[in-house]
Amino acid sequence: MIEIILIALAPIIGGLIYGLERVVRARMQNRKGPPILQPFYDMLKLIDKQAFIVNPYHSILGIMHFVTLWVVVAFVILGQNLLYVVFLHLLSALFLIIAGFSVKSIYSHIGANRELQAMIAYEPILIMTAVGFYMINGSFDISIIRESSPLLLSLPLVFLAFLMIIPIKLKKSPFDATEAHQEIVGGVEIEYSGIFFEFLYMSKWLEYVFIYLLLILFAGNSQILGAVLSVGVFLLVNLVDNSTARIKMKHLIKIVLGIGLTLSMINLIGLSYV
Amino acid sequence: MFDFKPIRKKSPWILHYNAGSCNGCDIEILACLSPKYDIERFGVINTGNPKQSDVFLVTGPVTFRSRERLIELYTQMPEPKVVMAVGSCTCTGGVFRDMYNVEDGLDRYIPVDVYVPGCASSPELIIDGLVKALEILESKTKEIEKPFKLFRNETNKDGVVNRRNSALKVGEEIDDEEN
């Protein structure tokens, strides 16, 4: 029962995280910042706006991106197979990329291209994480992973690699070249307006829920460690976001694949000898 | 039915366009977003994307070359929207008035809701203007407002729509044969 409620409320929880994050980021910059409920005001306003439809597929793919992402989050909460979750998440990203290529806007094309390149960077690490969980528990089932003792101790390097992909997924500096708000004006988001943009806006919130749910898996059955991890990573990601500049796509792939993949490989090879 | 109108003024997203300004007012607008004045506390985001914004901030006297982009951006913004003319030269032409390449103010092309004077206008004035603009935004309907000077038809060559010179210069007559 509690799972169903959590699944239904997932976008709202994500919205609250996003609102809190905007306040925290503002405080870090010595500003007052918007109210915590700001994302919901934005959402209600977007319902009221006139919507332009560039082509029907573009708008529908945006909605499908949101729906699949919600299904992904539901699967994680229900404790399904982690490998399915990773690949279903890939599908939801693919919908967005196809939507980006379905319009004529050059910014949208560049955004979709960069989204694809970012996928090359983060997807192997997500799979490595899943494999790491499998090597310890002998199962991809999230419900079994949640029962095990804290995995952080045996997967420290995989955890570091996972930390590197969080800014890519949440579109944060230094790895936010996929969205690049001043440079390519949001990339794939650019042609969405009104209620259709709202779905993209809300899928951003679901992305938060997804990433933090995966993060808590590292804590295994220890709830205190889970809470410490999520709060610590939340602050760390925002601190890094505030203090670094955006790097190029090429460097993003090099850094994330070069360092992240190597770290997780070393961890996994080490694990297989223990 | 739920009334969305009071929500509008809680999340104004800004589109900022420089129609040939000297950059003085642009810097003041950026100062508004900086920690000291922090208009993000009103929920303002500088989106840079016309399709998702509510407030159109224009600086500069509208040069001859910038007017088509101006109207293009204006028509790409979904209703309801408000237009703010920031700076003396955007309101009337200011120091650039009567120059050969300048169109003397924004309101000859698109309907303006709030005029913010000053050369350069101070961040306090811009915030005041923004608050005023949000009041107007609340009372707006979703009816489409037309820009004034988008008279000439767009040319359609090889299936590619060309909007070059679609806006007329002030005082210019439409040539019927051309259309």
Ligand code: SF4
């Ligand atoms: S009003 Fe003055 S400072 Fe502002 S853009 Fe015009 S000339 Fe520059």
